[in-house]
Amino acid sequence: MEELDGVGAASTIQKLESLLLVAVPRDLTDRDVLRLRRGVLESVRRYRSRWVLLDFSRVDICDSFFGRFIQSTARMAGLMGSEVIISGLQDAVIETMVELGMTLPNIHAVLDLDDALALSREQEQQDGGMPAPGVEPLESWEDEVVVASPFTNLSEV
Amino acid sequence: MANTPLNQVRFTISNVVDVVKARRRGLVVATEMGLHPAEANKIAVVISELGRNIEQYAGEGVITLTVYDKYVEIIAEDQGPGIPDVARVLAGGYTTSQGMGLGISGSKRLMDEFEIQSVVGKGTTIRALKRLR
Structure with missing residues (x-):
């Protein structure tokens, strides 16, 4: 029998700049999914996160219950002033979700973490360049992920 | 021998973990049998x-996944309360608990053939078929 890595397992929830990064495990039971949603909301409040990034790159089966989880998490986080981004959806999962009739209104979707960071930074600049509430500028610089840039490589050569 | 099963697995469903195990095993079997990842996903x-339907409404039941040369068949059987209005369930948007109201109607969209036989008080059998292209 295949190993089930999600059943009863804790999800990884981390703060990254103004993002709350949620690594969604695969093989979650419906009960685990509800627990995860509550964990996300608690963390949004604790870290005053402006953005919730649901990283789906490990998830290879997404049924209607999971779809409802994404929708409801976005609506609930929205009531706390936070927006939801989903990233890392696999091609097969996307095909099934669309054919199943799942719709995810008011949710940003990006390919990966880099794009999610770019989206959140761009949005915050448009909002006046202010850091997200509760994020101290110094701390956010220290936590910043360095995105590989061709210019960096050129200067090192 | 178009009707000779190439592979068959049976899943007993009586709780939420059984549902997760069954869908994981189903994905693995379908992938091993050479289905395209998107088809295996469906x-x-x-x-x-x-499986969720069985767990929520009947309490327990059995799902059988059979892979044939030209198609895959899924049969879900339970001796639960039955579905009073099958047409409404197939039309979608009918939800008595969780889910997007897409459970059955969405499954029908993912498959090529989908039929429900249900007798109130006796149980439900759902047969779904996906042709392999």
Whole structure:
């Protein structure tokens, strides 16, 4: 029998700049999914996160219950002033979700973490360049992920 | 021998972990049998939706996944309360608990053939078929 890595397992929830990064495990039971949603909301409040990034790159089966989880998490986080981004959806999962009739209104979707960071930074600049509430500028610089840039490589050569 | 099963697995469903195990195993079996990842994914999602239905409404039941040369068949059987209005369930948007109201109607969309036989007080049998292209 295949190993089930999600059943009863804790999800990884981390703060990254103004993002709350949620690594969604695969093989979650419906009960685990509800627990995860509550964990996300608690963390949004604790870290005053402006953005919730649901990283789906490990998830290879997404049924209607999971779809409802994404929708409801976005609506609930929205009531706390936070927006939801989903990233890392696999091609097969996307095909099934669309054919199943799942719709995810008011949710940003990006390919990966880099794009999610770019989206959140761009949005915050448009909002006046202010850091997200509760994020101290110094701390956010220290936590910043360095995105590989061709210019960096050129200067090192 | 078009009707000789190439592979068959049976899943007993009586709790939420059984549903997760069944859909995972279904994905693995469908992938091992050479289905395209997107087709294998749909098989896994249909097992999940039908398994959840069994767990929520009947308490227990059995799902059988059979792979043939030209198609994959999923049969979900339970001796639960039955579905009073099958047409409404197939039309979608009918939800008595959780889910997007897409469980059955969405599964029907993912498959090529989908039929429900249900007798109130006796149980339900759902047969779903996906042709392999």
